[in-house]
Amino acid sequence: MTSRRKLIATAAVGATGIAAAKIADSYGLIPPDYKGPYGAGDTLTYAAQRLLASGSPAREFTRAQISKKPHAHKAPPQDAAFLAHQANGFANWRLAVDGLVARPVSLSVADVKAYPVSSQITQLICEEGWSYVAEWTGVPLSLILEHAGIQPNAKYVVYFSSQNRRVDSIDMADALHPQTLVTHAMNGADLPVPFGGPLRLRVPRQLGYKNLKFLNRILVTDSLEAYPPKSKYAWYAGI
Ligand SMILES: Nc1nc2c(c(=O)[nH]1)N[C@H]1C(S)=C(S)[C@@H](COP(=O)(O)O)O[C@H]1N2
Numbered sequence: 001m002t003s004r005r006k007l008i009a010t011a012a013v014g015a016t017g018i019a020a021a022k023i024a025d026s027y028g029l030i031p032p033d034y035k036g037p038y039g040a041g042d043t044l045t046y047a048a049q050r051l052l053a054s055g056s057p058a059r060e061f062t063r064a065q066i067s068k069k070p071h072a073h074k075a076p077p078q079d080a081a082f083l084a085h086q087a088n089g090f091a092n093w094r095l096a097v098d099g100l101v102a103r104p105v106s107l108s109v110a111d112v113k114a115y116p117v118s119s120q121i122t123q124l125i126c127e128e129g130w131s132y133v134a135e136w137t138g139v140p141l142s143l144i145l146e147h148a149g150i151q152p153n154a155k156y157v158v159y160f161s162s163q164n165r166r167v168d169s170i171d172m173a174d175a176l177h178p179q180t181l182v183t184h185a186m187n188g189a190d191l192p193v194p195f196g197g198p199l200r201l202r203v204p205r206q207l208g209y210k211n212l213k214f215l216n217r218i219l220v221t222d223s224l225e226a227y228p229p230k231s232k233y234a235w236y237a238g239i
């Protein structure tokens, strides 16, 4: 969410914020970073988007609209472990799927590629004000989760990057959304390392920072207590 929208939402809620929060809570629609300075505004935006648009798709584009020069943000990892993976074509890279699942698994990139693929031409939008359109191909996260057997008390998916131990999370509505992909290809080729190869979680309904590169673990959980949302940006970054 842009800070302008955040301000408008916060101003619009004003004194009624507490009431909005109570309604949202009764529907399980309090975002887990509610306590911050924008708490009431974030809650209203989150609750409104979850109620009105929880199944709605992110905009898709045509092939002609694919960006000629997509913008890779920041250098890929340079640590010895990552460079070793890269040197042997990520043959030993693993994506762990664990937590509240009946059958925890550890998937190789080949295992991920063996799932039915889905492609989308969507826009990656950075909160810093730039964006690009690309075609992403991968397996819907929902397929991996359903295969692992999601337990009924699951509420969130926490996902991990090998880069700087970066972690983020989404709720089950976004985790099971058909456009949320464990991506292994971009613009018709293996996902390039600068764009998060070998695997990246693509969450096109949320801002760029929710789209973690160098994905190596997916944890299904009923609480974010162990992985509290970072305060720098809103946890729910719906667009
Ligand atoms: N592992 C990892 N994932 C990341 C980041 C990062 O620094 N490291 N940056 C995030 C941010 S802020 C944005 S906007 C996008 C940038 O994606 P791009 O490199 O494809 O442009 O990746 C997100 N995922």
Ligand SMILES: [Mo]
Residues within 6 Å of the ligand: 125, 126, 127, 128, 208, 209
């Ligand atoms: Mo970003």
